[in-house]
Amino acid sequence: MNYTSRANNYPLYIRSVPTQNELKFHYTVHTSLDVVEEKISAVGKSLGDQRELYLGLLYPTEDYKVYGYVTNSKVKFVIVVDSSNTSLRDNEIRSMFRKLHNSFTDVMCNPFHNPGDQIQSKAFDGIVSGMMVQTG
């Protein structure tokens, strides 16, 4: 399980459990960015409420499922979950992204944080840890 937020396509924050295989997660997240870009730029062509922030399941590999979310300020959140974890429903993923976004907004408003720097806020760490523990 892995969370990351990226601005201008470099990572601001990456966290995973278990902590080995982190490099593989870096790679997965980086390649999923292409899918995110594709989804954002396809606004005019697809049907439905494509102007939502939640992007849904980006693509499934045999081991993982990757979900994406993009904010209006062009920051992308990516969650990678084990395929074996089938108990996670769409609603839960959506609410996880909402919590992440709320927490990220708080980080941005912190005067000690410069936009574009790595995220070092303990509060943000806490929210992420809470979510990871909850979903295993």
Add this chain to the structure above:
Amino acid sequence: MADEASFQFLHNEVVQYVYKSAENGESENGRNITKLENMGFRVGQGLIERLTKDTIRFKDELDIMKFICKDFWTCVFKKQIDNLRTNHQGIYVLQDNKFRLLGQLSAGKQYLDQAPKYLTFTCGLVRGALTNLGVKSIVTAEVSTMPACKFQVMIQKV
């Protein structure tokens, strides 16, 4: 409204402070404008993050400018921009006929030469907001008769 007044007073004090501290130090005049603009820039970045948290994604540049004129301006100044003009080639002019931060200064031409100092923070605010929405720009302001003023936004094509 009580909450509006506190921001106005604080803003005026900030402008006075920046200029007074320049008198004691060695910085030239241009640096004060830059300091104020940078303050506005950082505030704009954080503010736009909060404001766009629940809105759907923007369609294009014009959509973004309309958002600035309506929701953003309402949030900061409790009113909307009165007039938005564009040449559809990256230049937008936002006109506010009763700019809140100038309202207390004068009702005409008095203190006109001091007005630009009080507009730079807002210029930075708009620039910061646009930057975080992915739009690089240069924002300038002009005023001919207070309290009306115009903000000119020039989009930089990268």
